[in-house]
Amino acid sequence: MELGPYLILGLLEGLVTAAVLSLMALGLSLVFGVMRVVNVAHGEFFMVGAVLAWWIAGAVGGHPALGFLAALLLAPPLTAGLAMLADQLVLKRIGYDPERTIVATIGLLYVIQQITLMTYGPDARPVEAPFNQRLSIPFVEWTPEGLSMYWPWGLGTTSYKLAVIAAAVILLTAIWLLMTRTRYGLLMRATQLDRETAQAFAIPVGRVYASVFGLGAGLAALGGVLIVPIQQAHYLMGHDPLLLSFIVVIIGGLGSLPGTVVAALLIGVSDGMISVFFSPTLAKIIATLAVAFVLIFRPQGLFGKRAL
């Protein structure tokens, strides 16, 4: 296979990563933007979404599409409920102090992860995709007769992967509309701008916080449900996406939706591309160092406003 088809393959895989990543990073970014706290347990909500999807799909049975649909509808709200519970029981009581919240969410990370280990076990388990047609992708080459199309071996994707990309686009648009066109979005933005003033205008800041924390976790869980037919559910699966979300949110600028999406595309696609050519470990080293240096020398992110 020539270089061209490799790049297309890397791009497609990268877009799938970017799709899931942008949902998850948006959740992290919303929580930080509105509540000014960093949720280190965010990756665990992604994992809980995937594990719940496995439970639900198994419990529903029948056609795979049925189980998956049930999981898609149920897992995110359940995860959001769990997150809101954590918000009420823990974060609210420590007054959303930024540093204590990090410590508390590290604790939550271990609690959620280890309870999953105790109940779900250490195995990785798959969920069957609702549809999964293989699609070959044609490529063009220059032959003596002129330009002609051919189907290189190994260059292809599945209908499900394309659906994940489409779903992410739809969901991101929906969140954007929610933020800009609804009363709820207005409450969120008002709270984000100035907590005290929002309170003075009788905005129920406590409830906004709880719901934003739930929404953030729900988005992560959605990412988990979408990814689980491609990548199996496992109790440690939240770790890498958490790191990548941090990277995306920091590069995109905390609290900025367009920045988050652009950075997710950048990271997802370059991650896909780099892993085609280099060792994934080296790619991760470069990416983590990049985040550190962005925070040190350009804390406002590459696109957004200064946030940390």
Place this chain on the structure above:
Amino acid sequence: MTDLQKSWVLHLGIIALLFVLQFILPAYHHGSLARVMVLTCYAMGYNILFGYTGLLSLGHALFFAAGMYGLSLSIAHLDWNAGPALLAGLAAGFAMALVIGMLLLRTAGVAFMIVTLMFAQAGYLTVLYFGEWTRGDEGFVIQQDLRRIAGYDLSDPTNRYFAALLLMAACIIITLRVVQTGFGRVLVAIRENEERTRMLGYDIQRHKLAAILLSGTMSAAAGAAYGLLFGYAGATFASVQYSIFPLLWVLLGGAGTVLGPFIGTLFMFYLIDLSSELTTAYMLIAGLVLVALTLFAPQGLVGELRRRTMRWLP
């Protein structure tokens, strides 16, 4: 007795007590306590930065691992003796703290925490990336006959216990000296109110860098000693989990107290030791303790003791 005398009597008394315990304890706890004492040094290094200076690092495993790999790689691949290798471990930690510290001075608050997390993650991945030398997650054993300093075989349980006690005593005395002098008072002042401290004529950046260097080197000493005394180096010790542990120990024992790290490490070690007999999910305990501490006892055990009765505790 003045407060100063009381604190010396208390701390030297505890060191003496640990010396005596060595002859009484059964073999299993004897070994555990040696481990706890080495890890306590790690926690005390962490405490200098977090407890006294108020800088919360999420990446101290970087320094612990620098010490551990500085020692073990120079023994395994450069055929150095244990003595110089120990110094190599300390030097690696110091150099790491110097470079990272200069970069960290440009950040504050949450950015400081995330940058430390990212550097430590890059360090962990680097250990994996050079798996040919480090053997990655699997790690490698340092042979028994190479673990000798001045004729003492440090794999022998009695020697090991004394070496661990010696190191911890050194860390306790260093920390006590630091908190009693002007330098330590300024670190506390920075923790309490950085801007006010600057406007009293103190160079904040220089003090912070000194704290990072002391903290990083002490953590590296613990890492090097751990490799030397227990004869093993592995990537686990560079992982996020080992960055979280000292935070947990210090919070549990009491941040900004000299004895807090020891009490916290001792409690947590036995808590995890006991619970790992019951379940593989022993980190659940760590998670629950972290959440409970932030909710109910942000001062930690020794911190609460100081708040309630013994205000003179350093």
Place this chain on the structure above:
Amino acid sequence: MTLLSTRQLSRHFGGLKAVETVDFDLPAGQVRALIGPNGAGKTTFVGMLSGRIPASNGRVFFDGRDITAEPAHRRIRAGMAYTFQITSVYGRLPVTENVALAVRWRAGGDEAQTSRRVMEALDRVGIADRADQLAGDLSYGHQRLLEIAMGLSQEPRLLILDEPTQGLADSEIADFIALIRGLAGEMTILLIEHNINVVMQTADAITVLNSGQVLAEGTPDEIRANAAVQAAYLGTG
């Protein structure tokens, strides 16, 4: 002799000219008040003197030396002391330690000398009987006094007081006026103050800032008689 002076000192925040080409001279030994309506640039100006805010343009001289590029902590060591507008004591540390932090390096680490100077300063502002309490447990008025004690314990050549009487009761203000009068002659004092009564009773000279520029300068009587000042400032108060 001039202890502190500025030439063409300016600070711009984006398009806003907070302080614009200020020439300012403060002779040694004087008690100078800096007044002006809200937003006149007093805090920015003092921030540039103490090094908390970098200047956009112009120079600051202290004791004949150009200190424009020096960081705040070096200016303090050169003999400036600064008290914060918003009370900024170490609430969780004892009152004595608050002051000790201010004097310890001057005493060369000598703890006996340090504690002697701490008690002198506390005595001077009248809170020596509170020495063993935590600073956070003091009343608001006492915290302001502690803040001043931290300043004068440094035995500075220039003491900058940023709105020291803000939030004090009338009786406390009377004590404060007496304290400043007692300090006059020992050190040069730059007083940023809203309360015109305090200014008239303590200052040897007054500088009026308005819209980032010096509107007037003179003795209290001259300032009182100045029509421009009355229009810009006194007339409203």
